[in-house]
Amino acid sequence: QKEVEQDPGPLSVPEGAIVSLNCTYSNSAFQYFMWYRQYSRKGPELLMYTYSSGNKEDGRFTAQVDKSSKYISLFIRDSQPSDSATYLCAMSEVTGTASKLTFGTGTRLQVTL
Amino acid sequence: DTAVSQTPKYLVTQMGNDKSIKCEQNLGHDTMYWYKQDSKKFLKIMFSYNNKELIINETVPNRFSPKSPDKAHLNLHINSLELGDSAVYFCASSQMSNQPQHFGDGTRLSIL
Numbered sequence: 001q002k003e004v005e006q007d008p009g010p011l012s013v014p015e016g017a018i019v020s021l022n023c024t025y026s027n028s029a030f031q032y033f034m035w036y037r038q039y040s041r042k043g044p045e046l047l048m049y050t051y052s053s054g055n056k057e058d059g060r061f062t063a064q065v066d067k068s069s070k071y072i073s074l075f076i077r078d079s080q081p082s083d084s085a086t087y088l089c090a091m092s093e094v095t096g097t098a099s100k101l102t103f104g105t106g107t108r109l110q111v112t113l
Numbered sequence: 114d115t116a117v118s119q120t121p122k123y124l125v126t127q128m129g130n131d132k133s134i135k136c137e138q139n140l141g142h143d144t145m146y147w148y149k150q151d152s153k154k155f156l157k158i159m160f161s162y163n164n165k166e167l168i169i170n171e172t173v174p175n176r177f178s179p180k181s182p183d184k185a186h187l188n189l190h191i192n193s194l195e196l197g198d199s200a201v202y203f204c205a206s207s208q209m210s211n212q213p214q215h216f217g218d219g220t221r222l223s224i225l
Binding site for chain 2 (some may be wrong): 031032034036041042044045086088095098099101102103105
């Protein structure tokens with residue numbers, strides 16, 4: 001079993017839809033939770049970063065963490081064609097002066113006009 | 114004003130050759146990382162350096178040797194390249210271990 005499980009999609013939604021992306025994890029040592037967006041031929045771009053259970057909102061994006069269920073989500077409201085990308089969840093455990101990110105496999109999202 | 118920059122963007126070479134990839138960050142971060150993204154887009158950490166000191170080494174073959182001349186640079190040298198080394202290699206940096214990592218745009222390595 002992988003440490004982080006993520007539905008690979010692809011997920012196709014019409015413009016304006018609400019998108020829900022999810023990851024589950026098995027390692028209780030994970031302390032920090034991130035969502036990255038990756039466009040084709042680009043590096044992962046940080047969208048959301050949180051370390052506690054609950055919700056964190058930033059514009060059209062809401063990150064949700066439930067540590068008791070080992071489950072994180074990213075909600076995108078009013079989705080736009082420019083949101084079409086691969087979304088990667090990532091989690092880290094801190095060991096001294098570095099943190100090791102463990103990524104999900106990514107979900108491909110396509111927002112259609 | 115690119116934050117994390119990698120060179121080259123593309124690298125095509127023959128099996129058995131030795132090659133290097135360079136990474137520089139202008140964010141003033143103390144920690145830098147190398148990740149490998151395979152053909153299925155799965156990202157996996159390879160190395161981490163903090164202020165020029167190796168912190169993480171994730172069972173990577175010793176043909177891969179990272180070098181950090183200063184805390185703003187982390188280069189990756191690969192000896193005796195193999196077909197399985199074909200991938201996208203990403204450099205990243207973070208200010209502290211509990212801060213998010215920022216990635217470069219990757220180096221696409223293809224082995225013929």
